[in-house]
Amino acid sequence: MTQPMTKNQTIRRVVAIGMALLAAAVTAWRRKPALAAGIVGAGALGAWAAFRPGSPMFGPVVSRGPGDRPRAALTFDDGPGPSTPAILDALADEGVHATFFVLGRQARRHPELVRRMHDEGHQVASHGYDHGILVMRGPGHVRDQLTRTEDAVADAAGPGVLTHVFRAPHGFRGPATWGAARSA
Template identity: 40%
Template sequence: MKLRRRMMMTAAAALLIAIGALLPITHKNSGTAWSSGTSERAAGAARPHTEEPAARASASALASGKAEAAQPVVYLTFDDGPSKWTPQVLDILAKERVKATFFVLGQEAERREQTVKRIVREGHALGNHTYNHRYDALYRDFEGFWRQARQTDAILERIAGKPVSLLRAPGGTYGNFDAHYFELLEQAGYRIADWNVDSGDSKRRNVPASEIVKTVKAGKLSREVTVLLHDGTGHGESVKALPAIIAYYKAKGYRFAVLDGEAKLVTFRIGPDKWQRTWTEAALARAEQLVGQRSGAWRPLRDWLRDKGTVAWDALRKEAVVRVGGETLRLVPGEDKHVRVYGALHTGGGSLAFRLVGERIFVAAA
């Protein structure tokens, strides 16, 4: 059965998992590169994946024309809003000339549409944080998560006037997402973002601002830092802590940015499943059907090749070999998380786009 085959992955498929999540390219000629989308994951690890810490940018580097390239970057992210505190957060960000990313709840966005519009108008990024943040509804089965994500999609697109692909799982992905959650959501085009510095502002009620600042300062100074903060109900202390947090990263030589398409997203490694879901073949087929409604033309490579040709993994060369008629296409993943395409397929004058989602290659014909 398809599910059984998928769960009993070969060594070659396991290699593809380690490559990364979402690597989009458009193929027209040989030598086209796939650019990396999200960070790699390995099942069973008990900590988030972050990059190795880089040396702090020197004063001379910051003063040179290469300052932005040399400068480390911090992404301030706010979950669970908008609330009555969000306008105060926006006021501080405007005063400090700092941009941030807001992962909003659908039900709160409906209540505070003008605040969501202000977030977008002032140049901040908007992300989907599901509709109501209720763990049981989100993680007992994939369809529950999917319904809330899609409901929030519609709300945010109506308010912001454009689709939102950035998504953060309530509570983070560790222990909540299994491999199928990652694969299905990435297949649908979502960009999943966790964090590598937790401010600790939600570990209990009314965490004082001084403790929040101290916790942030104790976080690792990586080359790219994604800070978890909250602007939802009950987080007035987070607002009080924000100016000191901004001052801290400015003093360390960081620039501030939003989690846009250029940002390298942090995702946690897959951990033990808190929810003990059972994926039957029927449940997986249903989930893939739902995802297909959003992902459009993207199809698993093997499905696309059915009645057209074949694909095989060459373990010696570490490449996927696609054969259609007398034509051959080689998909070569590199250690730098890029994949190059060699050869060509006749597509009637159109082009092919490829991407990796979890352990599988997807293709879209244009």
């Protein structure tokens, strides 16, 4: 089992990659300015795509449903936690359903709340196991995050409860995220 990358570790990796790209661009500048510009542009595009949650570059992003009538989707991330019972009570009082993007680690701590989400008709989806940043992680780590979350939800509420919907922690996704999520 791998440990989640901290924000500082992610920043250090991004800075190191950025510096390597900058060094390559500076080296290429004298002989091939177009190549240097391409290196800088590719690096900037990759960074934009990874750290902009709505970017479709590393996989599709669903941000709205069909436009045939006005509607809203309620989603909750990072639980279940201490506020989840109050949220579930409020949703039940209003007869409204939501999608809960759960962390596997939290599902292990509060299996009764995952069962309640499912029993009350809410969608239970994955937000990874421990909310670690996935941008610079490989496909094996991403699959591990998803598989461990699926196992935690299955242990809490039964197999097949977790939907095949995934919201990356912080909305940040890297090149390996989409492919690994599809294969998990």
